[in-house]
Amino acid sequence: METTNNEYIKRFGPLRILEHWLNAGTFILLVVTGLSQKFHTYDLSLWIISVFGGIDATRLVHRYSGIMLTVMTLQHVLVASFGIIVKKWQPSMIIHLKDFRDAIDNIKYYLGLSEEPARCDRFDYKQKFEYWGVVVGGMLMAATGLALWFPILVTRFLPGQLIPVAKALHTNEALLAFLVIIIWHIYNAIFSPEVLPIDTVIFTGKISKARMIHEHPIEYERITGITLPRHHEHHGHEPEPEAAAETTTTTIT
Amino acid sequence: MRSHKPILYLLFISLLIFSMAPAASALSDDDKACMGCHESDLSMTFGNGETQKLKVNQQEVEKSVHGMIGCSTCHGFTAENHPKRSYKSKREHSSLSARECQKCHNALDNPIHKKLISESATKTICSDCHGFHAVKRVRELAKGNQYCLTCHNRELTVHYKDGFKENVQIKEDVLNNSVHKNLSCIDCHVRVSAESHPVRDFKTKRDFSVVMAEHCRRCHFDKYSKTLEGIHFKALSQGNAKAPICTDCHGTHAMASARNNKLANAKKCEKCHSAIYAIYAKSVHGSALIRENIEDVPICSDCHKAHDNAGPHTADFRVSVPQTCAGCHAKKEIMQKYGLSTRVVDTYLQDFHGVTMKFYKQYGKTEKQIAVCIDCHGVHDIMKTKGENAALIKANLVKRCQKCHAGATAAFPDSWISHYEPDIKKAPMVFFIDWGYKIFIPFMIIGLVLQIILHMWRYIVNR
Structure with a gap:
């Protein structure tokens, strides 16, 4: 990571940006084709299925989108493992005890019980929650989806009762994933007043210094070597985050 | 007025005499001569031993349409020249007598008479239908x-x-x-x-x-x-x-109306479809009807329809099968008598096969095959799935699965959790997963939404 100019810091390379695009596209396709099967009695579902050209075509699209997501999840795990083990990347997505403390600290801050929000590293606990949701959930969906796609093969080695189990997991996990993304991810990436109208970091690959200092102060300190002033040391009253960020930015420049 | 009385008496008596005159006797002298003998109990014996009474009922003759033509017109002789005749049988005598009719009546004018007479001179004769001494007009018959x-x-x-x-x-x-x-x-x-x-x-x-x-x-x-x-x-x-x-x-x-006799109706189909009827008779439906006289069961026409039976090999017939079975199996008043579940149809319709079938039907792709009731349960040979046959049926089920799922092994049918809502006994894993998510999803979503609300609230307060 290096500072490109005074205003922005590079956060993601083109491959990570492409990965997000592909993940988002595949996820939308899976949700549209999957939920219309789960809720097949609704008019909207009937319309979607007819747009895809019938139930068989919808299932085909769903299955190949599933393959796509599976391949992407596997390549991600392989690339990340290779990067961490061989290239000595920072394992920045590893969940630490600090993440749970951060979550509690943040809630305290929201409730006005503490004066400062949690200070996070490269990825905060919300991002780790979503990341691991996608990776673990994706693997669960891939495994159960394949079992539903190839029940004959599965029951050659495993008990038949696992197929309805796979269906129960697949359908419930799908609903959970959909709700988390539509509520949590879309709020944080679009509707949160801090990013409205949209958080562009995953599309442009760069983050403003102000947001960096506000959201990832530990990473900022590590890459720049600057120690940011802690709010409660400077202010007697509760600080305004935006104003604080501006102050620190000017300090750097 | 007194002087008129004798004249009135005279008139009355003369009227009385006039009115009685025709009733006295309509017979000619010749006929009276015939009746002189044929009033009494004469009889005639034929060659084959049959006998025929020769007494003639005079009133019958008088009333008949032939009353005025006289005995000799038909019989061909009078009392003076009565021949002695002998016949082999009563029938020979009758048929020869009936020939006389054709002297006046051209029987050949009437096509059916012509046909009957030309086929055999003795089998059907005029007097069989029209009578002889009491002969009547056709309309009076x-x-x-x-x-x-x-x-x-x-x-x-x-x-x-x-x-x-x-x-x-x-x-x-x-x-x-x-x-x-x-x-x-x-x-x-x-x-x-x-x-x-x-x-x-x-x-x-x-x-x-x-x-x-x-x-x-x-x-x-x-x-x-x-x-x-x-x-x-x-x-x-x-x-x-x-x-x-x-x-x-x-x-x-x-x-006869067979509307209320199911067995009789089923038997009608048997006349041509006997092989299928034999299979049906052994099935849970057929044996209940035939052996136990239970009329709740379907007969041929309940599934195939009677008059508008379009045949079972059409795509439309296939996709309408769940509806056909639902006709009874979704009706509580019938099913509860036999302890059967009424949920079999809607559980099917919510399952993979049922959903697929619904879409095929909806988009008119009825030529595509997807399992309906009969593919697993059979058609005419439907058996009870519970009771002594249960194990055998389960063993055979995999063969039915294999019709579509080539290569399915013995464990494969277990992947179908039957027509039941997954419960703790029948499918405990599915049951717990469903319940787990039922609790976990709202817990997760409510938690996330609360965080969002808190976050927005903090943001507003800070401004």
């Missing part, structure tokens, strides 16, 4: 059906061109027991009337039946129009004379 029965109550043979002979004798009690007892013969036999009885020349009895069955629609047009959609009508119109027509199932003169 009888009214309505009795008129037809005047001839058809005796053995009459119809010859078809293919050589088949049929006795067209009709028994009156058969007609009276039929549902059509209030109809006249001519309501169905439309080309025949009291005035005319054409001779019809059919190649086979079947040809005649096919033509006759056409007349049913005169009253039963709704049923007739349904048959036009049926596979039997199609087969018939393509030249298959064996295809059933109205009368094959409903009968002819003995037409």
Whole structure:
């Protein structure tokens, strides 16, 4: 990571940006084709299925989108493992005890019980929650989806009762994933007043210094070597985050 | 006025005499001579030992249409020249006597008379139908059906061109027991009337039946129009004379209502579809009907329909199977009698097969095959899935799965959790997963939404 100019810091390379695009596209396709099967009695579902050209075509699209997501999840795990083990990347997505403390600290801050929000590293606990949701959930969906796609093969080695189990997991996990993304991810990436109208970091690959200092102060300190002033040391009253960020930015420049 | 009285008496007496005069005797002197002997109990013995009484009922003769023509007109002799005759049999005597009729009545004018007489001189003779001494005008013979029965109550043979002979004798009690007892013969036999009885020349009895069955629609047009959609009508119109027509199932003169007799109705189909009937008879439905006389079970026509039976090999028939079975299996009042679940249909419809079938049906892709009730349960050979057969049925189920799922192994059928909502006994894993998510999803979503609300609140407060 290096500072490109005074205003922005590079956060993601083109491959990570492409990965997000592909993940988002595949996820939308899976949700549209999957939920219309789960809720097949609704008019909207009937319309979607007819747009895809019938139930068989919808299932085909769903299955190949599933393959796509599976391949992407596997390549991600392989690339990340290779990067961490061989290239000595920072394992920045590893969940630490600090993440749970951060979550509690943040809630305290929201409730006005503490004066400062949690200070996070490269990825905060919300991002780790979503990341691991996608990776673990994706693997669960891939495994159960394949079992539903190839029940004959599965029951050659495993008990038949696992197929309805796979269906129960697949359908419930799908609903959970959909709700988390539509509520949590879309709020944080679009509707949160801090990013409205949209958080562009995953599309442009760069983050403003102000947001960096506000959201990832530990990473900022590590890459720049600057120690940011802690709010409660400077202010007697509760600080305004935006104003604080501006102050620190000017300090750097 | 007194002076007129004797004249009135005279008039009255003379009227009385005049009115009695015709009643005194209408017979000619010749006929009186005949009656002189034939009033008494004479009899005649034929060559075969039969005897015939020769007493003539004078009143009968007088009342008959032939009352004034005299005995000798028909018998050919008078009391003065009475020959002594001998006959082999009563029938020979009658048939020879009946020949005399043709002196005046040209029987050959009437086609059916001509046909009967030309076939045999003795089998059917004039007097069989018209009587002899009490001979009557055709119209006086009888009214309505009795008129037809005047001839058809005796053995009459119809010859078809293919050589088949049929006795067209009709028994009156058969007609009276039929549902059509209030109809006249001519309501169905439309080309025949009291005035005319054409001779019809059919190649086979079947040809005649096919033509006759056409007349049913005169009253039963709704049923007739349904048959036009049926596979039997199609087969018939393509030249298959064996295809059933109205009368094959409903009968002819003995037409009985079988509406309330399921077994009798099923048996009608057996006449042609005996192999299938034998399979049905062993099934849970057939054996309940035949052995236990349970009429809740379906018979052939409940699933295949009767008049508009379009055949079971159409795509439409296949996709309508769940609906057909639902006709009984989703009805609580029937199912609870036998301890059966009414949820079998909607659990199917919510399952993979049912959903797929629903979409195929909706988008008219009915030619695509997806398992419906009969693919797993069988068709005519449906068995109980519980009880002593349960293990066997389960063992056989994998073979049925293999019809679509090639390579399915013994564990494969277990992937179908039957027509049950997953519960703790039947599918505990599915049950716990469903419940786990039912708790976890709201917990997660409420938690996330609360965080969002708190976050927004903090943001607003900070501004």
